[in-house]
Structure formats: structure tokens, C-alpha cells
Amino acid sequence: MMKTILSILSLLLIPGFSHAQTPDFSLIGFAAMNGGTTGGLGGEIVTPATFDELNAYCTATQPYIILIDREFTGSNPDASNPGAPVRRVIKMASNKTLLGVGSSGFINQISIVINSQHNIILRNIKFTMKDVPVDLSGSEVKILGTNSDPDILSISADLSSIPEAERMTRNIWIDHCEFYNEDPAVMTDADRYDGLIDIKNDCQYITISWCYFHDHHKGCLSGSGNSDNYDRKTTMHHNYFDNISSRIPLQRYGKLHLLNNYIVNCENGLNVRIQSEAVAERNYFKDTKKPIFGKVSEGGTATELDNYFENCNRLSWVHIPSATSPDADALNESEEYNANEYAVPYAYGAFVTEVADVPEIVTTWAGVGKINSDPTALTPPPGGRLNSITFAPNAVTDELVISLQANSDFSSEITIADIKGNTVLRKKEWVHSGRNEFRFDLRPFSTGIYVCRVHTGKEVIVEKIFKIDN
Incomplete structure (x- = not known):
């Protein structure tokens, strides 16, 4: 059996749990393909103390393993000094690992941008853009003093300074992170913060695993519009989504493997749009209005494998009637979707959780503070x-x-x-x-x-x- 490149971080026990209870947190999915994702492996291990140091390491041409052991908070220019730098956006360069130390890694009101870069790992870090100042004067919301959307994490491939043929992003692993903004019931403006993770253009070989997403309107996007026609390849597994209004994720074009995610107290879940191919496998949806839906006129597809729907409101007609969601209605005909014949191209059977165990396993192990962050574990x-x-x-x-x-x-x-x-x-x-x-x-x-x-x-x-x- 072919084995693709796996995690460079060894697994240690978490106090209070036995080895048998500890999941295997190795890298799997699309980010393990195409040569694998090793981040800053082989580079110097550094611990920045200021935003300027953090930004310098993240944007450097050489590889770095960057330990985040504190909170970094963005800042805007001093009103008396319009030329002062805006410290609210970090544009990552290739071959970097950002690794939170313990539970202390926190990037607050700083947008992370990965544009036309490769081989980047973000692990064990809490992120938010809550209360970030924004500019509402134009047609789109921007971070004040910048031309950047207020996404927490933007993954794209449209960097104008390089030839068009080189505009691609490859091999990104996001693992054991936390992403949040404000409760949608309190912050009713759905456009205030844009997305938690947005992916657009020619981006492939991405894995998002064991992350905790909560309190936000727009969760995760793959494809910015119907003209954003690229064969994006993303794996999302063992993530915990709580109190998200939509986009878990919204997918246009490309391939998606949605495995063992726990989606609870949400509005819209997986939304398969134009010419997308999704495989939704052993996900647990609870108290979610529309767990999986599409737009039949655009040809989005989803193959479902052993998902579980508890107390959900609207399901595909194939699930009606539902013993676990007895009050559910069928989707509108325009929101239905067809199955596809897409075969997930990597081995993952050893990492699959039984769907009945997903709520306990995912809520216990998703988010920060659950993995080893000792830099000596990075030694090959x-x-x-x-x-x-x-x-x-x-x-x-x-x-x-x-x-x-x-x-x-x-x-x-x-x-x-x-x-x-x-x-x-x-x-x-x-x-x-x-x-x-x-x-x-x-x-x-x-x-x-x-x-x-x-x-x-x-x-x-x-x-x-x-x-x-x-």
C-alpha cells in the first residue's frame, strides 16, 4: 500500500488519558499527497517576541519553525502618524511551520494570508478577528488601513507580482487550531468579518483537521464565485463546528473529503455548488437546519457515506422520513444534489472514527492544547x-x-x-x-x-x- 508523507510531529500522551484513548494526529488527506507537507522542517526553531519579529520570520525566504508562546495582537497606525505600519496582516512565505506552545498561542486581530505559496503548517493556535477595526466606506468590507478582507485565514493564488503560470498554492496543513469571532445572534451583520477560512484560485493539497470553529456567520469557503474554476483539493476531518450560520463548507468546483466532523447548533452545513465533487463520510450533524444541500441547476454533487442526522430540520428526500430527525422536511427541489463517482485517492481507513463516537472524540480532542508542542519532537x-x-x-x-x-x-x-x-x-x-x-x-x-x-x-x-x- 502506498504511504504518503505524514506528520513530522510525534504524538505524545495527554495527561489523564490512556494511550488507547488518544487518537492518531498524523497528517492524512490531500496535504499528505504531492510530496507531503513538512512546513519549516530543517529550518531554525525560533520564538518571536514582537509582531515585527513574527512577521519577519513568516515572510522570510528560508524555512522556519516558529513557536507561538504568547498572544500577538494587531494594531493600526497612530492617528498622528499616518505613515505608521498597519500590523494587522501577515503574508506567509513558503516552508513555514507556526506551532502554538501549550495553550498559549493566540493570534488576535491579525489576518493570515497565504497567497501563491507552498508547504505551510499552522498547528495549535487560537485565531480571531473579533472587534478588528474595518473600513466600511467602499463596496466591500476591508481591514482598516489595508486592502485585505477581514478573513482570519485567506488561502489564495492570485499574486500579481509573479507570472500567471506560477500562481498556485500547494500543500497546506491546518491542524488543532481554533477559529472564532462573534455569536451571530449578537453580531447580526453577516459581512462584518467575512470568512474563518476562505480558499480561492488554484489551491490544492489542503488538509484541515481537528480544528474548533465557532460563533461566526460564514465558516469556510472554497471558490469565491462561479468563475473561480480550479480543481481545488481539500480534506476536512475531525473538526468541531458550533454555532456557525453557513459554509461548512461552501464548495465550488474541485474535490472535498468531509470526514468525521461534528456539526452542532448550526444553520447551513455543506453547500455543494457549481461542478463540485464532495464525499461526506461519517459526519455527525446535530440541531442543524440544513446539514447538506446544493443547487441542482449548478451541478454540485455529494456522495454520502454513513452520516448521522440528529434533530435536523431539512434533509435530502432520500433521508425522509428520518428516525433520528423525525420532524425534518425535505429540501426544496432546487436545493437537492446528486451523488458522484469520485473516489478518495488516499488511504485513511486507520484514521476513521465510528459516527456514533464522533461527538465525544471530536469535542474532546479538537482545538488547542491537545498535541505535543515540544520543538524537540520536530527532529527527524x-x-x-x-x-x-x-x-x-x-x-x-x-x-x-x-x-x-x-x-x-x-x-x-x-x-x-x-x-x-x-x-x-x-x-x-x-x-x-x-x-x-x-x-x-x-x-x-x-x-x-x-x-x-x-x-x-x-x-x-x-x-x-x-x-x-x-
Whole structure:
């Protein structure tokens, strides 16, 4: 069985619970594909003390493991100094890990933006934009003093400063975080804060796991409109949604695996819109008005596998009558959705929770303070040896695929150099026992001869690669 790249953080016991009760928090899903998501692995471990230090580490070109051991609060310019910097947006660069320490990591009124970047991990951090000052003078709400939406986390791929062909975001893992703003019954303006997590443009290989989302109007969005036509790939598993009005998530286009989430006291749940393909599996919906619905005219689809609906209001006709939601009405015909034939492309069976256990497991383990945040747990194991390795194709037009077989777990480094010896690509990869597959986009490379080296710590494998035009 193929094994994709898993978590670099080892699992430790939480006091008061036995090992048998502790879930496996390893990385699974789409973020474990495409070479895996390792964040700042191999980079310096740092602990910023000020916003400026935090921002400098997050935006640096080199990898960093950034420990968040305190609250960071955004600030606006001094009214007497219009040129003062607005400290309310952090634009993340590739190859970073933000890891909260214990339960103390808190990013308050600071929007995190990931735009056309790769290989980023956010773990064990509490986020909110509650009471952030906003500018209401234009047609859209913006954070005061910026051109940014008041999303807590924005994942996109439309950075105008790079060529259009390079505008993509890949391999993002959001794990054991908390996202919230205000109770919708109190803050009745649904546009005041925008989304908790919004994903748009060409963003793929994203996993959102074991997070706690609560007290907000618009939860999570994938696709900003019907023209945002990209094959986004997202896994959302073991998340806890409480008191969210809509978008859990709202999906346009692309693929979604919604697994073992607990959705309670919410209005609208999964909303499959234009040409989307979702697999909703063993999720537990309680006291939620419309757990799953679509827009049949747009062709959104959802395959349902063993979901549970307790005291919900409106369900697809296939669930009517419902023994667990006896008062539920059928969706309007326009809100129905069809099943699809999409097959989830990764192994996950060992991580599945029985649907009856989802409320207890998810409420116990989702959110901050549930994982080990000791930076020494980030140390990779020593190098190993490969049983086999292949490079395909030898003459590459767009994507190089490196497949390898190993008997143990270890860290490796893959480099590609041009014929003059200049390194044009360098990436650390986590190798696991079994079959591994790493994919590299060579479309930006010029035609010619390249040398690919795979360093395992105990051996170096060298292969000549030819880059050709289509």
C-alpha cells in the first residue's frame, strides 16, 4: 500500500488519558499527497517576541519553525502618524511551520494570508478577528488601513507580482487550531468579518483537521464565485463546528473529503455548488437546519457515506422520513444534489472514527492544547537507504515523478541542478516505510539537461533528466 508523507510531529500522551484513548494526529488527506507537507522542517526553531519579529520570520525566504508562546495582537497606525505600519496582516512565505506552545498561542486581530505559496503548517493556535477595526466606506468590507478582507485565514493564488503560470498554492496543513469571532445572534451583520477560512484560485493539497470553529456567520469557503474554476483539493476531518450560520463548507468546483466532523447548533452545513465533487463520510450533524444541500441547476454533487442526522430540520428526500430527525422536511427541489463517482485517492481507513463516537472524540480532542508542542519532537530520524527508486518520465514536459521504496522512516533532500551545476530546486521530503511518491512541477524550467540528486543521509542517488517542450 502506498504511504504518503505524514506528520513530522510525534504524538505524545495527554495527561489523564490512556494511550488507547488518544487518537492518531498524523497528517492524512490531500496535504499528505504531492510530496507531503513538512512546513519549516530543517529550518531554525525560533520564538518571536514582537509582531515585527513574527512577521519577519513568516515572510522570510528560508524555512522556519516558529513557536507561538504568547498572544500577538494587531494594531493600526497612530492617528498622528499616518505613515505608521498597519500590523494587522501577515503574508506567509513558503516552508513555514507556526506551532502554538501549550495553550498559549493566540493570534488576535491579525489576518493570515497565504497567497501563491507552498508547504505551510499552522498547528495549535487560537485565531480571531473579533472587534478588528474595518473600513466600511467602499463596496466591500476591508481591514482598516489595508486592502485585505477581514478573513482570519485567506488561502489564495492570485499574486500579481509573479507570472500567471506560477500562481498556485500547494500543500497546506491546518491542524488543532481554533477559529472564532462573534455569536451571530449578537453580531447580526453577516459581512462584518467575512470568512474563518476562505480558499480561492488554484489551491490544492489542503488538509484541515481537528480544528474548533465557532460563533461566526460564514465558516469556510472554497471558490469565491462561479468563475473561480480550479480543481481545488481539500480534506476536512475531525473538526468541531458550533454555532456557525453557513459554509461548512461552501464548495465550488474541485474535490472535498468531509470526514468525521461534528456539526452542532448550526444553520447551513455543506453547500455543494457549481461542478463540485464532495464525499461526506461519517459526519455527525446535530440541531442543524440544513446539514447538506446544493443547487441542482449548478451541478454540485455529494456522495454520502454513513452520516448521522440528529434533530435536523431539512434533509435530502432520500433521508425522509428520518428516525433520528423525525420532524425534518425535505429540501426544496432546487436545493437537492446528486451523488458522484469520485473516489478518495488516499488511504485513511486507520484514521476513521465510528459516527456514533464522533461527538465525544471530536469535542474532546479538537482545538488547542491537545498535541505535543515540544520543538524537540520536530527532529527527524537519521537517514536511511532505499530499496528502489524510479524517475519518470526521463524526458519531462511538465511533471517529474520520483517513486521510491523504503523499509524505514527518515528525512531526505531532493535537489535539481542545471548543466552548469546551479541548484534550481531544493526540497526536504519525509520518507516513510513503504512506497512514496513525490511530484515536481518542471514547467517553469528552461529546456535542457538537469541532474536530480536524492540524498537519504546514507546514500545519494543521481539521475539525469531532460526537460523538453510540449
